[in-house]
Amino acid sequence: xxxxxxxxxxxxxxTGEKVFLECVQDMDHxxxxxxxxxxxxxxxxxxxxYDVKMKEKGDIPEGYxxxxxxKERFSLILxxxxxxxxxxxxCASSLDGYEKLFFGSGTQLSVL
Amino acid sequence: AQKVTxxxxxxxxxxxxxxxxxxxxxxxxxxxxxxxYKQPPSGELVFLIRRNSxxxxxxxxxxxxxxxxxxxxxxxxxxxxxxxxxSAVYFCALTHNTGFQKLVFGTGxxxxxxx
Numbered sequence: 123x124x125x126x127x128x129x130x131x132x133x134x135x136x137t138g139e140k141v142f143l144e145c146v147q148d149m150d151h152x153x154x155x156x157x158x159x160x161x162x163x164x165x166x167x168x169x170x171x172y173d174v175k176m177k178e179k180g181d182i183p184e185g186y187x188x189x190x191x192x193k194e195r196f197s198l199i200l201x202x203x204x205x206x207x208x209x210x211x212x213c214a215s216s217l218d219g220y221e222k223l224f225f226g227s228g229t230q231l232s233v234l
Numbered sequence: 235a236q237k238v239t240x241x242x243x244x245x246x247x248x249x250x251x252x253x254x255x256x257x258x259x260x261x262x263x264x265x266x267x268x269x270x271y272k273q274p275p276s277g278e279l280v281f282l283i284r285r286n287s288x289x290x291x292x293x294x295x296x297x298x299x300x301x302x303x304x305x306x307x308x309x310x311x312x313x314x315x316x317x318x319x320x321s322a323v324y325f326c327a328l329t330h331n332t333g334f335q336k337l338v339f340g341t342g343x344x345x346x347x348x349x
Contacts, residue, residue, distance in 0.1 A: 153335045155336070157339075162243075162341060163341060164238075164240075164325065164339040164340055164341040164342050165325065165327075165337075165339040166339070167330075167336055167337070167338075170333075170335065170336055172335060178333075180336065181338075210277070212279065214279075216335060218335075219334045219335060220267045220284070220286075220329055220334040220335070222269065222281040222284055223271075223279070223281065223337065224281075225271075225278050225279040225280075226278065227276065227277050227278045228277045228278070
């Protein structure tokens with residue numbers, strides 16, 4: 123079975139901390155994504171990567187950065203966490219183009 | 235800009251009832267793809283269906299069926315004879331106008347099926 127694994131299911135951090143959210147896929151997919159999910163807002167794309175070391179901003183990139191040093195791993199970085207970044211973060215991957223996304227189980231991040 | 239509207243925030247039905255989840259989209263593209271995903275309580279979104287803009291045929295998969303109508307910019311999802319296991323949040327999504335790899339999601343519809 124294909125697998126997208128997010129390192130933490132729940133995470134609690136303090137305002138101002140640097141936060142790393144890790145995601146690994148085992149399907150040799152080209153594309154990887156970070157979305158955040160908030161009640162009433164659905165899923166919104168933060169960043170997208172279409173190859174190693176290649177990235178593209180999504181619809182809400184402010185306050186976030188990403189890293190993709192290896193094909194299977196895509197990290198989301200909150201340089202200085204703020205309370206408005208409390209959210210569910212979902213990682214996904216896809217083979218190419220308009221192919222379906224495979225999602226991880228999500229990381230519920232609380233910033234206090 | 236792309237937009238997906240799921241006007242139904244939450245729907246409650248009793249087992250064995252039929253239920254339709256609405257999805258209305260906006261795009262200026264002539265080529266695009268539409269998707270439905272299911273998010274059960276475990277949290278992991280699961281792909282249900284993909285439809286491209288040139289294929290308006292309705293699709294049926296077991297108790298699930300989809301009605302795609304370009305004339306009304308709608309891609310509705312019907313569950314026939316609902317079951318408790320259908321309880322989940324359902325998302326409709328549209329390919330982004332800056333690249334097919336990316337999706338624009340609706341706000342989701344929470345379906346509660348009670349025994």
